[in-house]
Amino acid sequence: MRASDKAYAALREDIIEWRLLPGAVLAEVEQSERLGISRTPLREALSRLTAEGLTTTAGGRGVVVTDISLADIDELFELRETLEGRAAALAAERGDATTFEKLRDELLKAPELIGADDPARHDYYGLVGRLDAAIDAAISNSYLVQAMRSLRVHLVRVRRLAADDAERLTAAAAEHAAIAEAIAAGNPRLAEAATTLHLHRSLSHVKATHIPH
Amino acid sequence: MRASDKAYAALREDIIEWRLLPGAVLAEVEQSERLGISRTPLREALSRLTAEGLTTTAGGRGVVVTDISLADIDELFELRETLEGRAAALAAERGDATTFEKLRDELLKAPELIGADDPARHDYYGLVGRLDAAIDAAISNSYLVQAMRSLRVHLVRVRRLAADDAERLTAAAAEHAAIAEAIAAGNPRLAEAATTLHLHRSLSHVKATHIPH
DNA sequence: TCCGCTCCCTTTGTATACACTCGAGTGTGT
DNA sequence: ACACACTCGAGTGTATACAAAGGGAGCGGA
Secondary structure, eight states, rough: OOHHHHHHHHHHHHTTTSOOTOOOOOHHHHHHHTTTSHHHHHHHHHHHHHHHEEEEETTTSSEEOOOOOOHHHHHHHHHHHHHHHHHHHHHHHOOHHHHHHHHHHHHHHHHHHHSOOOTOOHHHHHHHOOOHHHEEEEHHHHHHHHHHHHHHHHHHHHTTSOOOOHHHHHHHHHHHHHHHHHHHHHHHHHHHHHHHHHHHHHHHHHHSSSSOO | HHHHHHHHHHHHHHHHSSSSSHHHHHHHOHHHHHHHOOOHHHHHHHHHHHHHTTTOOOTTSOEOOOOOHHHHHHHHHHHHHHHHHHHHHHHHHOOOOOHHHHHHHHHHHHHHHHHHSOOOOOOHHHHHHHHHHHHHHHHOOOHHHHHHHHHHHHHHHHHHOOOOHHHHHHHHHHHHHHHHHHHTOHHHHHHHHHHHHHHHHHHHHHHSSSSOO
């Protein structure tokens, strides 16, 4: 793995996990020494982070970690609703039914995973990730997939702000199952509606349990 | 202006104007010498181009200019319809009516601009650009604006493939005027419908007059 | 005491030198 | 004659040295 990739992954992780808080200045020499690499690959990593919107160049003062305000969260979900709603509709038109039927069945059994003692709920998040991947594959539109992928980075960051209690996750699993069900049934409008519903509930939850930083 | 910005702008222009054709390899030493800068800022420029999707790294063999197939154009417009349709609807909800009324009036007079002998039709394209900018400002959603901005780069490139005859531009101006009219009237669904219509016509025109390369 | 100017220092921007990897081409052995 | 291996080279990846620019602190004047 290239040094610039390592630096990119490390910084991205630090920002998403809120170990590097908004406003933190990422000075080149400081970070390059911390990560044990030179400035050149670090600069490339910072460029990528800035292109993604996780950092921004603060004229002459280095790059700083971007903030996420409540307004940003609203904007984020507005775009998310647009993209994922359409994605779900397209998946319903083009996707393979059996794939999404299996995912639906797994999602209906998800409460068992959520109840387990794994605090990170890796299995459940992996399952949701597989649903996302299945939708991505079904729509076969690289530009749309790319747009959603760039959104997910910010969404993971936002999710870390909210308290992922078992109650909400159980409800979310049912909502995801509804989406998978609609896609499997080949019903685009239903799939879009289910996605809209899920995202509104998700946004409400985030705003309700939002931890100010 | 920084050297890396200069290199980025120059290469971006070359790719969009099809002076650098798909598949062309951009060797670092070669391009840095051509542009009169060193490899370091050039690499940053190439990183940005790759992030935008105009180039792609061909495993150790330098970066190459990406291709745009007919399938890509379909995908591009599918995403464009999603984003710009929603943008028009949001602008209708949140935009200032007088701003878009003025733009509508100007667009209705656009055929005069198109008839002028300026082969580049700078005035007309400037006017359409101002409509885009007005929509961007009206929706006040930086994430959505960012997503559309990253799309427009590819769209400009596609537009260069089509023959922008006066007839199509006149029709497009009328379609744009209809969008502005719907936004000014504060009718989101109408604005979205007008946008959908315009994009379908635009796509048909591109595919009909497509110049294979 | 407050405003403004200047100087210095910190930090980024650029250039260049070095290291390493991948691939092609050639030469040799069977 | 064919196949395998070795060498050479082109090109990227990384490190470091140098240049330039912007900001902050300190000093001086009003």
